[in-house]
Amino acid sequence: MIGRKPSLFATIAAAAALAVTAGAAQAETRITYKSAKSTSSYYQMAVQVAEAVQKATDRALSVTVEESQGSVQNVKEAAVREGAYVFTTPPVLIKLAKGNTKMFEDGQDYGDIRALFPIPSLTMHYVVRADADVESFQDLTGKDFIIGKGSFGAREAAKNFEQFGAEPDLVDVELNAAVPALKNGQVAGFATAGSYPAPNVVEAAAGTDIKLLSMSEEQVETTGRTRLVIPAGTYPGVERDTVTTSLPVGAYTTTAMDEETAYQLTKAYWESKPKMAETARWWAGVSPEMLAMMAGPLHPGALRYYEEAGTPVADGLK
CATH class of the missing domain: 3.40.190.10 (Periplasmic binding protein-like II)
Incomplete structure (x- = not known):
């Protein structure tokens, strides 16, 4: 039995569906979020942020949480990681890294680190x-x-x-x-x-x-x-x-993250924070005022969000 040839309409529809699927795959931006030991509260926070951001962006931002042995490791990896790499650390370590002092006397260049948003202290x-x-x-x-x-x-x-x-x-x-x-x-x-x-x-x-x-x-x-x-x-x-x-502790990235991704990530974080605080009380203690305690400068995408939101930004963060 000889099968029918697909109609022109069916062929066009199938091609359109394939194009939409391919476009969605291309539109998805993958982010690695390096946090802390899996048994710590900061790892739980990272999972909460990842889930909230993915939901807020309808998975346009896909966030994978990675376990870490601590903030020093997170900062050191910032000098060598490519792509959209996000990590958490106290601002004081960012300052040490950019000055290549103490545990960061390793010859690496940490000048590309940029701030995003504060998290619970x-x-x-x-x-x-x-x-x-x-x-x-x-x-x-x-x-x-x-x-x-x-x-x-x-x-x-x-x-x-x-x-x-x-x-x-x-x-x-x-x-x-x-x-x-x-x-x-x-x-x-x-x-x-x-x-x-x-x-x-x-x-x-x-x-x-x-x-x-x-x-x-x-x-x-x-x-x-x-x-x-x-x-x-x-x-x-x-x-x-x-x-x-x-x-204070904050989330940081590097200049390898593009401006639009940093903007969407920062926007999704702040817009999701009230909902996160309903199930995890530590988010209730985070406020835009805590931005002043971060080590700058801000990523241009994050800065764009804060300017649109009317959040005061110190000159040292711009």
Whole structure:
């Protein structure tokens, strides 16, 4: 049996459908979003941003989240990665990289790094059992306490203890052992750095009465960090505001990202943020004012969005 030849209409329709499909594939821009360890809150944030951006742009921007060992690695890769590479880091590391100082004395050129938008800050938490008889940092002296190893939180806690005259007995274990040790009464508490509400603090507060140590204004000033207040009720049983310190964190890219992609990414992020805050409270603490704490300059595409949105931009970011 001889089959029919396809009609001219069917042929044209098939060709048109193929062209639309090909056009859609070509229109999709792939972005790599380098964040943090998969167990961290910042990795969760990256996944939330990726999903929100893809939804807001109807997948015109396709975002793939990559695990990282930390902010230093993220910045170092910016010197060698091609295409639309986005990464998160505290602004202070951007400044060090562009000056080729400390951990960035590697001969790489970091001059092409550009800022996009702020994300939730690294917030210091000092968690203690409610029955540990600890009301202040000085009360930690002589008590077993966990700060972990090698992380920003561990370094900052050790520095704060020295600044505040506190001398706890630091237990030499990784931070992932902190919650079980606190719940079992093996330690008085632990320090951790993460955006609030921090998952490990939420876990600690589940079924165990905890307190968060609050800094005095003098102590905050001594740290040289940004003052931040964790609102009362953020964690079960903690019914008062907690004064602590934070380290700003932002999302950055390089000049390898084209202007339109940076514009659409930044626009999608800010327009999606209120919705993200409904399911993850740490987004509620991010505001356009935090842009001032980022290391510049902004990517031209991001700058275009901020100018259209009427967001004040400091001269140092332009």
